[in-house]
Each structure stands twice: as structure tokens, then as C-alpha cells.
Amino acid sequence: MVYVASEMERQKFEVPLLIGGATTSRKHTAVKIEEKYSSSVIHVIDASRCVGMVSKLLNPDHKKELVHKTKKEYKTIRETFYQNQQKLKILPINEARNRKPNLVYNPFQPQNPEIQKIESISLNELKDYIDWSPFFHAWEFKGTYPGILNDSEKGVEAGKLFNDAQNMLASLIESKSLTVKAVFGIFPAQSKEEEVHLIKNDITFNFPRQLIDKGNKPNFCLADYISPNGDDHIGVFTVTAGHGLEKLVEQFESDHDDYNAIMVKVLADRYAEAATEWLHEKIRKNEWGYDSNQIYSKEELIREKYQGIRPAPGYPSCPDHAEKDKIWKLLDVENAIGVSLTESRAMWPTASVCGFYFSHPESQYFSVLKNI
Template identity: 30%
Template structure:
């Protein structure tokens, strides 16, 4: 029998133990017939483009003026400020593994209970370090500049081998244009206390509570990141394109995009060291491991782009 996630695994083990102990009514789920889907050999008609061919991304979009250049630290962000950005679908269905039928009867009451617990115990320490930096692009590179226009560091991103040939660097003015663009960088965290609390639950073999709190802590970090990205759009003066509904926000139906390291458009986790050098996230208690992982785990980083055509795309198969 196969469990799709940790919560289904718990239910399966509960049923197994019930059967072994002879609990009345306990039974394992019915076995399912394994089906192997017949697949035809994939045929690729389009051949990869040779050479460094840039995408068709517009180069005449307005460049917003940031409120400052450099970095700022914001601590003590209250839960009420970012709780509204919590993606409940990702939490209930993705993290907690609940069916639609259980969301209202089980999911929402559990969520309210956990949020009350987090506030009552003071387990949240939401903080942000963010900044705006002058930049230009060159081929597949995004070059961060200092106040004198000299190169400070650069990021190299993969380019699609097919289709539009998108590369994250294309969303910024080229070095040859003579214009200077702007990029946002941010690191957010909900602190280490909530991670310590989840570890305590795991040590106590309270696996269901552990999985619920861990899933919630990860989604709260994402909610904080979404909330701060909205702040950045407002400071750039491009928030007028924001959708009215939260669902539209989660579908990124706004101008610009927030790219976290490790995703297909910017897969190189070692670039986190460059972001850490620019933002100094240790000022909010976030540190980078030797494996380029953020600690505490309930933290995210991002490159924030203002270009109207910026969206999530897969650069897999890049040269």
C-alpha cells in the first residue's frame, strides 16, 4: 500500500495497528490495481536554438524608482499583518493532506487553535531584511552595481533552449542600453522558536501535531514573503495592477514576480551566498549552512522583479 504523504502514512499506520490489535471495525484500505499507462515516444519537432539568442521580452517598460538603495531590517511584524496572506489551500490540502470535506469541520478549527497557540506562547518572531540595488543585464547575467556603477556581484541564470528562450536576466535593462535598472532582494523569517516547538513535538512522538505545526510554520513563512512582496510592489508604485482577490494574488496575477532560489528559473542554491553577502540576513537571525540552506528552516529568500512580463517559467533543458 502506498501513502501519498506523511498524513496519509499516519492514517495507514493507525489502521495497521488497529488491525494487529484486533480493534473492532479496524481495516486496511482496499488494495488498488496497479495500472501502467502506455506512453508513446516523445517527439520533439523544435530543435534547440544554437548560440546566445535573447528572448522577445520587452525592453521599453518603465523602470520604477525605489524609495532607497541599500538594505533595511524590519522586526516585530505582527501576525495580523501577514496572516491574511496564508494560502489555506496549500496548507489544508498540500501540507495537512485534508480532503475538501474535512477542511471546514477539521482544518479551520485546527488552524484557529494553532494560531492562538502561537500567539499565546510567543512562538513567532517575524522579521525581514530587504533591499533595492541598481543593476544591468549582460547575456544570461544579472549584474548588481554599487553606488558608483561598478560591478558588485553577478548572478548567472539558465536560458530556455526552446520556445521564447526566456532567461531571468532578460527582465532587466541590458548593459548596452545605457540605462540602469533596479532589482529587489529579500529574506524573511518567522524565527527559530516555532522550529524548536516542532522539534519538541517530534521528540515527544506527537507526530500528527508535529506535522501540522511544521506545515503551518512553512506556510506562514510563505505568507510573510507574499505580504512583503506586496509591500515592495507598493513602494515601487506598481501595486495598481494587483488583483482584488487573494486567489488572484496566489496566481501571481500582479505585475512582477518573486523568484526564490532553487526554482527552475534560478536553480543554483550557491547564489544564496551572494544574497546573504548583500543583505546580511544574520541581522534577523537567519544563517546560511554549508549546504546553502537557510536556518531557521521557516525562512525564504527571493529575487524580486518588477518587469510586467516576469512570471514563473521552467528553464529546464537549458544549455
């Protein structure tokens, strides 16, 4: 994205540059990208929100106010960032390793460790795993579901949007016009410092360690959650709800129905996340079996109250998207479920998710770049 901004500046572009996606942030946009391009640069938290942002940019009055406000905010973010950087103490790697969490390892051996492919997951079954709060966020409704439906200001419009989504959901289920697929595997693994070696495969995952001086708090690395004794496992997966999406979008756009074109994209994203949650439950209870006796409510699943984590390449604990290449090689993802990686390692179809499974009971999410 920094390169794209620099190239747009070099070629004297003047159009606004919108930055978005799950692995981007306002801070990254302000610090790394905005100063590379003299025209307006605006972070959009989700691609489905671009419509509202573009509408403002196409309105001369709104554009001027939006650009001025955004540049002022980004300048403040940069100044705060650089001030905080001066206060941070970065540890040498050996010192950070000495401060890793003190964990006890008692690995649970998986019941079905081989690579498995699921050709089709029921849309009707997956609908019960949908987290609806991000659906409303994609349409720029602030709040959480189901409370947002009773909001005194937004409740009526949120209810109309939700009803439209339910109607489209029913249509997708009946027509089976979206196909949800998955491929996953659980592999013998052994950790060594910031690496996880797959014992039976010529693949090593590299996970960075927190280097910020956190005082008496541990400096985490994902590799810490894998036993160094060669008796543990790591899981990897890819799911997609994008097969059939492009055709649906083309149909709506040919009818000049932008609303439903956006709606089906948002629902496909929700289905991809729902499939990820569904599959993780299947892994915990059946395929790996380390959490087989626990039953969680939908709210507990959304809050991830269960044992184990599923971080993804590009996210705070594993920011390097290059780790996706190893997942694709290991699972033969493109041949298995038809999901490919672009040159920048974005997944296609876009309504797709990939990541890792860690089963250690003390595993938790963190950021390698922050003091958490």
C-alpha cells in the first residue's frame, strides 16, 4: 500500500486513495501511507463501507470538510505515534526470549490428524453461527446486535436492513447459490524459539516475538504455545464462502441494483466468518478433541470463551502475510477448494479466511507491536 501511494504520487494522480481491509488501521494509514501521497488518503475500516465514503467524496461540500478533517486527524495520530515511539524501550531478542511466558505443556493428541476437505457446508446450518454486529458495522451502523434493533435513533432503519438481510439469506439457502468449502489439517509440530517446525513436513512457520519492554509481563510469541519436546500439534485451515458470489454480484449490478450487490458481498463475508467459527468448533470437539465436552452459547462463541485460538497471517500476532504461502503449500489449498493467492497474498474469492489452530489452554491473542 505504501508502494501504491508512492506510485500514485510519482504518476501525479489526484483521485482519493481509500485504504481498507481487516489488516489495516487508521494509525498505519496515517503513519506509513498518508504522507506518501499529496492527494487525499482515507482509511475505510471495511470494503463494504466504501460506498458511503465515496458518496461523501463525490459531494464537493462534504469532500472538502472530510479531507480537511481527515488530514488534521492523521497529523495528530502521527505526532502521538512518534512521541510514544521515543518512550518505548525495545529489548534485544535474547532478553525478550528470557521473558517468554512460563507454560506447562501437556499436549492433547488429535483424533483425526490427516488433511481433510469439505466440499460443501450447509448454509442453513451456518446461519446460526453468524455474528451480526459486524454486518451492521459494514453498513455504518454503530452498535451491537441485537441491541441495535431497539436503539431509539437507529432501530427502525437497522430493523429494515436486518429484514432485508434475512430475506436474502433465505434466498441464498434455498437457491444454494453460494458454496462454502473448507480444507484443514492437524500436524505434528515442535517449537524452537520463534519457529514452529512441522515434524513430518518440510515446512517451518515463523512467528515474531514481542520486543517491547513490558516490565514484569511476558513477551509473547505464538511459537510459545507449541511444546518444544516434539510431542505437540498445530492446525492450519482455509475456508471460503466466495464460490458463486461473483455471479450473484454481476446479476445485481446488471440490474443496477447496487444495494443488493453490496448486501450479498457483506453476507458472503459473514458466511465466511461463520464457517470459520463452525469449523473451529468441529476441530475442538471432534477432529482434535481437546475441548470435546464443553458446550458454548452463541454469545460465548462470539466472545471466544473456548480453549484455543485461531490467529491468521496478517493479524497482530502474525503480521507477515508470507506465512500464507506455507499454508497453501501444506494444504494444497487452490486445488482443494479453489482459493488462490494474489501477488500481494490477498485471497480470491475474497470471502475467504485462513489461519492456524493452537490448542494450548493458556494461548491468547496479542499484538507483537504493542504492550499487550
